Amino acid sequence: MSEILAFHKAKAGFSNVYDTVEQAGLRVVGRRKSEPIALVLRDELVDLYAREYPFTTHMTRSDGQVSIWLDNFDIYGQGESIPEAVEDLIDEVEEYVAHWEEQLRHAPNHASRFGWVRRIQLAGNNRTDIQQAIFPPPADLVTR
Amino acid sequence: MRHPTWDDIRRFCEVDDWTPTHLKRGRKRRDHDRFQKTLADGRILRTRASHGRAEIGDPALVTRILRHQLEVTVEEFWDAVDNGNPPVRPSKTATTPEEAAPAHRLEDWLAVQLAITVGLSDTEIGALTQESGMEAWTEWLERHRQGEEG
Numbered sequence: 522m523s524e525i526l527a528f529h530k531a532k533a534g535f536s537n538v539y540d541t542v543e544q545a546g547l548r549v550v551g552r553r554k555s556e557p558i559a560l561v562l563r564d565e566l567v568d569l570y571a572r573e574y575p576f577t578t579h580m581t582r583s584d585g586q587v588s589i590w591l592d593n594f595d596i597y598g599q600g601e602s603i604p605e606a607v608e609d610l611i612d613e614v615e616e617y618v619a620h621w622e623e624q625l626r627h628a629p630n631h632a633s634r635f636g637w638v639r640r641i642q643l644a645g646n647n648r649t650d651i652q653q654a655i656f657p658p659p660a661d662l663v664t665r
Numbered sequence: 666m667r668h669p670t671w672d673d674i675r676r677f678c679e680v681d682d683w684t685p686t687h688l689k690r691g692r693k694r695r696d697h698d699r700f701q702k703t704l705a706d707g708r709i710l711r712t713r714a715s716h717g718r719a720e721i722g723d724p725a726l727v728t729r730i731l732r733h734q735l736e737v738t739v740e741e742f743w744d745a746v747d748n749g750n751p752p753v754r755p756s757k758t759a760t761t762p763e764e765a766a767p768a769h770r771l772e773d774w775l776a777v778q779l780a781i782t783v784g785l786s787d788t789e790i791g792a793l794t795q796e797s798g799m800e801a802w803t804e805w806l807e808r809h810r811q812g813e814e815g
Contacts, residue, residue, distance in 0.1 A: 580767065
């Protein structure tokens with residue numbers, strides 16, 4: 522079982538820490554008066570959160586406009602075509618997550634959405650990964 | 666149901682004392698006004714209104730905006746817009762989403778893959794069933810894999 526590595530040791534030998542995570546999958550680092558943190562392989566978290574926090578959408582069309590409502594954040598994207606509506610929704614998702622990190626995480630009607638927020642955070646700035654997180658093909662039909 | 670315009674959303678936010686906000690990420694999209702309101706219990710509501718003055722149109726989207734973003738009934742919304750009376754929260758009645766034409770007959774993930782990855786038009790996607798959409802998707806995957814192997 523992995524011991525909690527002191528912060529100063531992790532800082533001095535971060536390359537070794539990285540190697541350990543790649544090999545063992547996890548390394549816990551602790552600093553005085555702070556909560557310990559865990560460094561883990563990103564894909565493990567991506568898979569875990571994907572199972573626990575699936576996104577739900579509702580796509581409709583009216584007057585030449587496509588609308589996509591995202592239940593999990595109560596936001597929507599709109600456009601004159603499906604790709605445009607998806608692009609607008611991804612913009613809104615990124616905006617929501619930025620707002621969540623700054624303020625919404627403290628609000629009672631947003632705090633419990635952290636699982637879906639983590640999924641977007643784990644995608645970084647990669648819009649294709651965000652799209653795949655929101656509209657995932659079945660596991661046996663993934664292109665990569 | 667009477668269809669609100671984006672100006673009606675702005676008028677509601679003004680009457681209900683919402684605060685205009687700015688983009689958190691400073692991204693390129695500035696074609697919407699954004700508002701938020703912090704309720705007495707600490708909950709934060711947020712919404713946006715397109716700069717256009719057109720009707721929002723999609724009845725399902727309208728009812729979701731009212732129910733989930735503004736947290737008001739249809740009657741409370743129009744009483745605020747028409748008469749300047751802000752709603753009293755919590756709202757008494759939930760607004761049930763109205764029926765709207767689905768954008769397609771497929772699962773949303775499949776419509777998005779066919780539109781963005783395969784490049785089908787919305788018209789072509791609208792003509793597909795879930796079954797024929799899956800056939801189009803798996804055929805594209807097969808061609809894609811053969812292309813990678815070749």
